[in-house]
Amino acid sequence: MAEARKILTLNAISARGLARLPEHYVVGGDLADPDAILVRSANMHEMEIPTSVCAIGRAGAGTNNIPVKKMSERGLPVFNAPGANANAVKELVIAGMLMGARNLVPALKFVESLDGTDEAMHKATEAGKKQFAGMELPGRTLGVIGLGAIGSHIAEAAIRLGMNVVGYDPAITVDAAWRLPSQVKRAENVDDVLRTADFVTLHVPLLDATRNLINAQRLSLMRSGAVLLNFAREGVVDNAAVIEALDAGKLHAYICDFPANALKGHPKVVALPHLGASTEEAEENCAVMVAEQLTDYLENGNILNSVNFPSVAMPRESAFRLAIANANVPNMVGQISSVLAAAGLNIHNMVNKSKGDMAYTLVDVDSAVAGSVIAQLNAIGGVLGVRYLPA
Numbered sequence: 001m002a003e004a005r006k007i008l009t010l011n012a013i014s015a016r017g018l019a020r021l022p023e024h025y026v027v028g029g030d031l032a033d034p035d036a037i038l039v040r041s042a043n044m045h046e047m048e049i050p051t052s053v054c055a056i057g058r059a060g061a062g063t064n065n066i067p068v069k070k071m072s073e074r075g076l077p078v079f080n081a082p083g084a085n086a087n088a089v090k091e092l093v094i095a096g097m098l099m100g101a102r103n104l105v106p107a108l109k110f111v112e113s114l115d116g117t118d119e120a121m122h123k124a125t126e127a128g129k130k131q132f133a134g135m136e137l138p139g140r141t142l143g144v145i146g147l148g149a150i151g152s153h154i155a156e157a158a159i160r161l162g163m164n165v166v167g168y169d170p171a172i173t174v175d176a177a178w179r180l181p182s183q184v185k186r187a188e189n190v191d192d193v194l195r196t197a198d199f200v201t202l203h204v205p206l207l208d209a210t211r212n213l214i215n216a217q218r219l220s221l222m223r224s225g226a227v228l229l230n231f232a233r234e235g236v237v238d239n240a241a242v243i244e245a246l247d248a249g250k251l252h253a254y255i256c257d258f259p260a261n262a263l264k265g266h267p268k269v270v271a272l273p274h275l276g277a278s279t280e281e282a283e284e285n286c287a288v289m290v291a292e293q294l295t296d297y298l299e300n301g302n303i304l305n306s307v308n309f310p311s312v313a314m315p316r317e318s319a320f321r322l323a324i325a326n327a328n329v330p331n332m333v334g335q336i337s338s339v340l341a342a343a344g345l346n347i348h349n350m351v352n353k354s355k356g357d358m359a360y361t362l363v364d365v366d367s368a369v370a371g372s373v374i375a376q377l378n379a380i381g382g383v384l385g386v387r388y389l390p391a
Ligand SMILES: NC(=O)C1=CN([C@@H]2O[C@H](COP(=O)(O)OP(=O)(O)OC[C@H]3O[C@@H](n4cnc5c(N)ncnc54)[C@H](O)[C@@H]3O)[C@@H](O)[C@H]2O)C=CC1
Pocket: 060, 061, 062, 063, 082, 083, 085, 086, 089, 145, 146, 147, 148, 149, 150, 151, 168, 169, 170, 171, 172, 173, 176, 203, 204, 205, 206, 209, 210, 231, 232, 233, 257, 274, 275, 276, 277, 278
């Protein structure tokens, strides 16, 4: 039987996803020397990641909770589940737009505050409801910043709701572009979106380039009475600047998925408890996707949907496989081949791909690989990790 790999879970991972791991794998929240880690939102930046770990699977989209750069230096892929929770987020954003447009949360708070007889309540209801009169979505403009898996789905849904949509994404993928209805207008930059939209929704990853993307200067460009929605990450928006814009009447409402003291109790803020991906379907989709990717990596060295490594897959045609993570520098394949040739190993099949600074090589050889050969491969400058995966 294949090796009993140990998978450390840092968050609750959907049981249906865990069921996609081979039966003999050991899975738990408290395991020594794990082979891999499965995580959702747990912050791994301060965590001592054991040297036994050779991969991390994020059952979700964003990987800003994982020290990806450090993992790359260790030759360790970080997987995620692109698109697997996009529908869940899309639905919550539509709900958020309706909450903002119809003032639902302040209206509910008003109702909660009513007391007295039914007759008194009815009277107060009819007298008070005018303060919560809202607007309808058809004909309004939605600005979508980040047209990836989530943003492109939202753009499509908004068009179906009769809205005009303007979107900005400097690096839209072909898949996302195919999903976009032809009616979606392309903006040249973030500022153009902000100037033209009644609702602005953010769907970018948290990166150095997107931190405080929405700040005081950008808020000043927005239409008066616009609604800002942030279901991306807290750091993409400057909360203090948002509060100022709400107090000045510039923004009508801020609907987000990230509670913070600065926002607490503000009558024009709706902060949900990071609920975007919290549906049975999304949790399951993410866990299934990432568990399958992790298993294929652990067993066969194949890589699909890694944020720091290229996608590399090779069918098994020999029982002896080497998976080598290396820096994307010249002559790696030449040096690897030389070590194998000197050891009398015949290369049956080989693939090498790169992504940014990282490269990855899968080599199937026709006979067993000795530990001394693996040590020689590991000693090549630029090689970050070597795994031997006999079938
Ligand atoms: N609230 C929640 O529970 C959830 C939040 N998220 C957050 O949403 C983010 C987006 O998720 P997906 O759409 O699945 O990711 P994705 O990777 O499919 O799309 C992100 C898009 O943002 C674009 N982008 C990057 N920098 C940009 C910039 N400066 N301006 C405009 N566009 C930019 C990229 O080109 C890409 O097309 C995640 O990184 C995560 O932080 C994701 C899922 C659930």
